[in-house]
Amino acid sequence: MDPQLEALRERADQSLIAFLRAELDLGFTFARTAKIETDIDQAGVERARKLAERALETVYQFQARIADHEKRREIQERAGELEKLIFAMPEENSK
Numbered sequence: 001m002d003p004q005l006e007a008l009r010e011r012a013d014q015s016l017i018a019f020l021r022a023e024l025d026l027g028f029t030f031a032r033t034a035k036i037e038t039d040i041d042q043a044g045v046e047r048a049r050k051l052a053e054r055a056l057e058t059v060y061q062f063q064a065r066i067a068d069h070e071k072r073r074e075i076q077e078r079a080g081e082l083e084k085l086i087f088a089m090p091e092e093n094s095k
Contacts, residue, residue, distance in 0.1 A: 009067065013066060013067045013068060013071075016062060016065055016066060017066060017068070017071050017075065019062075020058075020059050020062060020063060020066075020075050021075070021078075023055045023058050023059050024055065024059060024075070024078045024079065024082060026051070026055045027051075027052045027055030027056050027059070027082045027086075028052075028082055028085070030048045030049070030051040030052035030055065031048070031049075031052045031082065031085045031086055031089070033048040034046075034048035034049045034052065034089055035089070038090070045089070049086065049089055049091075052082065052085075052086050053086055055082070056079060056082050056083055056086065059075060059079045059082075060079065063075050063076060063079065
């Protein structure tokens with residue numbers, strides 16, 4: 001295989017991993033924000049929840065493209081943690 005092409009693929013994989021890690025970080029931040037706003041602003045809770053869900057959807061959409069299996073597993077585990085956190089949040093209609 002062409003070494004330049006292999007280096008390009010590796011950089012693309014590293015960039016994807018960094019992007020998905022950032023998305024997960026944002027998702028966790030939004031989930032924590034929703035938790036903080038529970039007793040303050042229900043509309044803020046819903047906005048933060050939707051943004052956390054969007055971040056999770058983005059991760060699920062692109063995680064299969066990660067070539068490094070260990071890194072993919074790391075991303076999947078964090079996505080699973082975020083999903084549990086999101087689904088543990090009370091929904092607007094259940095309050």
